[in-house]
Amino acid sequence: MALFRIYSFLAPFHILVLCQALRNYPDNEVTLLDSMSAPGDLGWEAYPPEGWEEISVMDERNIPMRTYQVCNVMEANQNNWLRTGLIQREGAQRVYVEIKFTLRDCNSLPGVPGTCKETFNVYYHESNNAVAAPLRHIRESQYVKIDTIAADESFTQTDVGDRVMKLNTEVRDISGLSKRGLYLAFQDLGACIALVSLRVFYKRCPLAVLNLARFPDTVTGGDSALVEVRGTCVEDAEELEAPRMFCSADGGWLVPIGRCVCRPGFEEVDGHCQPCRSGFYKASAMDAYCVKCPPHSYSHQDKASECVCERGFYRAELDPRSMACTRPPSAPGNPISMVNETAVTLEWSPPRESGGRGDVSYSVHCRKCSGEPGAAGDSEKCVPCGSGPHFNPRQFGLTHPRVLVTELQPHTNYTFSIEALNGVSDLSPSPRQLVSVNVTTSQTDKSQMSVILKERKGTDSVTLAWQGPEPSDGTVVEYEVTYYEKNQQDQNYTVLKTKSNSMTVDGLKPGTTYIFRIRARTDGGYGNYRGEIELETSHEDMLAVGDPNQQTILAISVAGGAVLLVLLVACFVVSGRRCGYIKAKQDPEEEKMQFQHGRVKLPETRTYIHPHTYEDPNQAVRDFAKEIEVSNIRIERVIGAGEFGEVCSGRLRLPSKREIQVAIKSLKAGYSEQQRRDFLSEASIMGQFDHPNIIRLEGVVTRCKPVMIVTEYMENGSLDSFLKKHDGQFTVIQLVGMMRGIAAGMQYLSEMNYVHRDLAARNILVNGNLVCKVSDFGLSRVLEDDPEAAYTTRGGKIPIRWTAPEAITYRKFTSASDVWSYGIVMWEVISYGERPYWEMSNQDVIKAIDEGYRLPAPMDCPVVLHQLMLDCWEKNRSDRPKFGQIVNTLDRLIRNPSSLKQLANTAVWEDPVTPEAGASTVEDWLDLIKMGQYKEHFSSAGYVTLDSVLYVSASELDKMGVALAGHQKKILSSIQCLQTQHGTQVQV
Numbered sequence: 001m002a003l004f005r006i007y008s009f010l011a012p013f014h015i016l017v018l019c020q021a022l023r024n025y026p027d028n029e030v031t032l033l034d035s036m037s038a039p040g041d042l043g044w045e046a047y048p049p050e051g052w053e054e055i056s057v058m059d060e061r062n063i064p065m066r067t068y069q070v071c072n073v074m075e076a077n078q079n080n081w082l083r084t085g086l087i088q089r090e091g092a093q094r095v096y097v098e099i100k101f102t103l104r105d106c107n108s109l110p111g112v113p114g115t116c117k118e119t120f121n122v123y124y125h126e127s128n129n130a131v132a133a134p135l136r137h138i139r140e141s142q143y144v145k146i147d148t149i150a151a152d153e154s155f156t157q158t159d160v161g162d163r164v165m166k167l168n169t170e171v172r173d174i175s176g177l178s179k180r181g182l183y184l185a186f187q188d189l190g191a192c193i194a195l196v197s198l199r200v201f202y203k204r205c206p207l208a209v210l211n212l213a214r215f216p217d218t219v220t221g222g223d224s225a226l227v228e229v230r231g232t233c234v235e236d237a238e239e240l241e242a243p244r245m246f247c248s249a250d251g252g253w254l255v256p257i258g259r260c261v262c263r264p265g266f267e268e269v270d271g272h273c274q275p276c277r278s279g280f281y282k283a284s285a286m287d288a289y290c291v292k293c294p295p296h297s298y299s300h301q302d303k304a305s306e307c308v309c310e311r312g313f314y315r316a317e318l319d320p321r322s323m324a325c326t327r328p329p330s331a332p333g334n335p336i337s338m339v340n341e342t343a344v345t346l347e348w349s350p351p352r353e354s355g356g357r358g359d360v361s362y363s364v365h366c367r368k369c370s371g372e373p374g375a376a377g378d379s380e381k382c383v384p385c386g387s388g389p390h391f392n393p394r395q396f397g398l399t400h401p402r403v404l405v406t407e408l409q410p411h412t413n414y415t416f417s418i419e420a421l422n423g424v425s426d427l428s429p430s431p432r433q434l435v436s437v438n439v440t441t442s443q444t445d446k447s448q449m450s451v452i453l454k455e456r457k458g459t460d461s462v463t464l465a466w467q468g469p470e471p472s473d474g475t476v477v478e479y480e481v482t483y484y485e486k487n488q489q490d491q492n493y494t495v496l497k498t499k500s501n502s503m504t505v506d507g508l509k510p511g512t513t514y515i516f517r518i519r520a521r522t523d524g525g526y527g528n529y530r531g532e533i534e535l536e537t538s539h540e541d542m543l544a545v546g547d548p549n550q551q552t553i554l555a556i557s558v559a560g561g562a563v564l565l566v567l568l569v570a571c572f573v574v575s576g577r578r579c580g581y582i583k584a585k586q587d588p589e590e591e592k593m594q595f596q597h598g599r600v601k602l603p604e605t606r607t608y609i610h611p612h613t614y615e616d617p618n619q620a621v622r623d624f625a626k627e628i629e630v631s632n633i634r635i636e637r638v639i640g641a642g643e644f645g646e647v648c649s650g651r652l653r654l655p656s657k658r659e660i661q662v663a664i665k666s667l668k669a670g671y672s673e674q675q676r677r678d679f680l681s682e683a684s685i686m687g688q689f690d691h692p693n694i695i696r697l698e699g700v701v702t703r704c705k706p707v708m709i710v711t712e713y714m715e716n717g718s719l720d721s722f723l724k725k726h727d728g729q730f731t732v733i734q735l736v737g738m739m740r741g742i743a744a745g746m747q748y749l750s751e752m753n754y755v756h757r758d759l760a761a762r763n764i765l766v767n768g769n770l771v772c773k774v775s776d777f778g779l780s781r782v783l784e785d786d787p788e789a790a791y792t793t794r795g796g797k798i799p800i801r802w803t804a805p806e807a808i809t810y811r812k813f814t815s816a817s818d819v820w821s822y823g824i825v826m827w828e829v830i831s832y833g834e835r836p837y838w839e840m841s842n843q844d845v846i847k848a849i850d851e852g853y854r855l856p857a858p859m860d861c862p863v864v865l866h867q868l869m870l871d872c873w874e875k876n877r878s879d880r881p882k883f884g885q886i887v888n889t890l891d892r893l894i895r896n897p898s899s900l901k902q903l904a905n906t907a908v909w910e911d912p913v914t915p916e917a918g919a920s921t922v923e924d925w926l927d928l929i930k931m932g933q934y935k936e937h938f939s940s941a942g943y944v945t946l947d948s949v950l951y952v953s954a955s956e957l958d959k960m961g962v963a964l965a966g967h968q969k970k971i972l973s974s975i976q977c978l979q980t981q982h983g984t985q986v987q988v
């Protein structure tokens with residue numbers, strides 16, 4: 001009996017190669033057993049004794065290496081078992097078994113009988129016991145077969161007689177493990193095998209830090225499910241939205257959701273939060289960076305969340321922390337009085353020093369004096385005037401340096417002291433600075449004009465009616481009604497505009513006093529505000545018992561020569577609802593704004609403010625975009641062309657001296673004022689948004705040329721070209737993660753009442769972590785910029801393929817029409833940037849949609865995703881899902897990836913315009929299916945006619961060098977289309 005032993009082939013040279021190859025394991029694999037690094041004998045159990053044998057060989061460091069070998073090829077009926085000890089699974093539900101072995105092919109062994117085998121079997125057995133029943137009692141039924149293993153390569157002999165060892169590596173996985181550990185068993189039925197190494201490992205997603213959240217080492221799931229992992233914020237960061245990621249079965253992290261932000265006093269540097277240096281601060285976690293203390297304030301210590309005011313300077317309670325510290329104003333100047341019998345008009349000039357604030361107001365204190373004015377000693381006695389005189393518009397809190405005082409006593413001396421105040425006057429301990437005017441009245445004058453107002457009490461709305469100015473004063477363009485809540489300290493005021501002579505103001509609080517003012521804008525410009533009216537809305541409970549038509553009559557003094565006369569004020573009941581603020585609508589016909597001290601204050605529930613709401617668009621830019629010093633920007637390279645000029649990438653130096661990478665859009669020379677405004681409108685829109693899936697505005701450069709808009713840099717550029725470049729390279733979960741990001745950004749925009757109107761993959765940017773962000777917010781963009789936009793019959797320019805039918809037909813753009821576009825973006829994502837409706841003309845698209853046609857599912861599209869697209873393309877816009885629902889649906893799919901397994905169709909687009917129709921050569925065909933890069937591969941493999949490619953298989957594609965799975969799928973499914981076409985032709 002010739003017994004072949006093969007360990008003699010394991011020469012030191014070969015072992016060296018083996019060791020180097022074997023010991024470099026990837027980061028995300030945790031080894032449970034590695035026979036190569038066992039310190040002593042492996043001690044596995046073999047049965048029968050003449051079967052598997054443990055044989056030591058030396059590796060390159062002269063360290064013994066264990067192998068198991070068997071080679072009983074000359075005898076029939078072999079059944080040799082080898083079993084490992086218990087391999088603890090350490091919590092892993094899925095383990096991988098990597099076997100490296102050599103196997104001699106039977107033909108190379110002289111004289112072996114036909115029973116010689118070239119395979120062996122591998123089994124496992126789950127167990128909680130470290131001691132297993134002896135192998136001689138082995139029952140195969142207790143063991144689960146993993147596979148029958150054959151060699152890819154077998155032993156051969158070279159010409160020089162030296163034997164060359166071919167090492168085979170096979171990896172199998174076992175999932176659904178639940179017991180303490182498992183035994184592996186190898187069954188030989190008569191082959192010549194050397195088991196060189198056995199490694200058992202599981203995969204984990206290694207610790208990762210993303211979006212300032214730390215995700216721990218995580219063992220992958222048991223089957224192909226994703227494991228959802230909650231991240232914890234890194235030190236000094238706090239949660240903005242619960243950070244989550246998914247650990248995939250192959251040990252990669254997918255779909256980052258949510259994020260942490262550095263808490264006040266800290267800023268993000270390379271994935272961690274670093275304290276603001278002294279002299280800098282960060283007031284809110286939502287601010288991206290530490291910024292320099294505003295003027296007249298300082299921070300001596302690190303980590304400042306606000307800066308302290310210098311001595312003599314103050315910050316009012318509602319002042320933003322970014323505002324300079326301010327001080328009370330100086331006294332008003334040059335007071336003058338114009339006495340008209342028992343009335344006096346007082347005027348003065350604003351204080352020389354406003355204290356750095358825009359909220360200067362005036363108070364007038366009145367004293368009535370007897371005796372000689374200005375007399376020394378006690379001969380002039382002054383006492384407060386009391387409630388006798390009437391001040392118009394009011395005595396305290398005047399915003400203009402002018403007041404009319406009526407109902408004074410005739411022939412009386414009065415002293416009026418005028419004081420200028422601002423938001424920090426009450427905080428300063430210094431005495432107030434006043435100017436005084438002495439006046440003496442004469443006869444009583446009866447010519448004062450009064451206007452009768454009729455008022456009907458309501459709870460939350462007021463209707464105002466008025467008469468316009470004399471036609472000689474110009475044609476009225478619009479009226480502006482301003483109102484605010486009387487007893488509100490910060491005097492937020494709302495501006496409404498209308499073209500008519502009356503207006504219903506609703507959304508008011510019941511039982512609250514409001515001040516209303518009205519002015520006209522004629523073609524000669526704005527007139528003055530006149531006739532300030534104070535009105536109190538009814539209490540809800542009064543209304544329940546009172547007569548809603550009850551009218552009271554009151555008299556209000558109006559300065560003579562008023563541009564507008566308020567004639568009738570009536571309050572109507574609309575509802576008992578309380579409104580904290582009034583939402584601005586994007587429709588310029590009905591524009592409302594909220595101001596505070598002349599600066600826009602965003603209400604708590606944020607609402608987008610359309611830049612058209614501003615008379616001065618530059619003010620919108622100032623309100624929403626930070627001015628950046630051009631010296632802090634370094635332009636590095638041009639990355640593209642925008643509507644208004646080049647787009648570059650570069651670096652922005654932050655106030656903390658740190659540099660970040662940015663994208664810079666510039667306005668090319670020779671622009672008109674209108675173009676400048678349109679260009680900057682993008683910044684005043686973008687600056688209002690703060691969401692991880694909306695492109696972030698860093699600031700603008702407007703003080704020097706070229707004018708620039710600086711945004712965060714998105715490493716992977718726009719989504720459509722990114723997808724085309726990486727065709728077929730992402731998992732469906734990664735694609736769904738991208739869609740989820742876009743939907744979350746759109747949900748935020750829709751909640752801000754912002755309608756995008758041009759949502760398309762080309763307007764989404766992708767960063768280095770595959771996070772997608774919505775971009776392109778310019779005002780003119782839909783009309784002018786987008787190359788996809790085409791003129792409709794009604795004159796507007798619209799990106800037809802992405803736009804909902806009601807928006808095309810009657811320009812009804814809403815968040816629901818954005819949802820339609822979102823469905824198209826989903827289709828673009830799944831089809832890796834394919835053009836929606838391919839080469840169909842715009843007219844054909846409109847007609848087809850009207851007739852009920854919808855884009856078919858792209859190749860390999862899960863049924864649930866296509867269904868979601870179809871939901872987005874419901875004809876009736878109220879039947880489409882809201883963005884919030886879309887986000888929830890996608891979250892559910894990500895958590896349960898098996899729901900994505902069922903594909904809508906695997907091969908043929910039912911559309912008559914399949915891309916391969918019309919191709920007559922292999923080159924044309926590859927171009928049409930956007931696989932032109934493989935022309936060479938096909939021609940060198942001999943595929944020169946279209947007929948010849950009909951039977952190309954996956955393995956042939958492999959051989960040609962078409963390695964990417966996604967590309968293979970695309971080509972193979974197109975071949976199926978060709979086969980279908982071919983079949984039809986044959987039948988005809």
Ligand code: ACK
Nearest residue numbers: 639640641647663712713714717718721
């Ligand atoms: O597809 P892209 O590389 O991505 O080419 C266009 C080009 O500029 C013109 O718009 C790229 N781009 C625009 N904004 C950014 C940004 N914030 N980060 C990176 N690339 C950008 C866009």
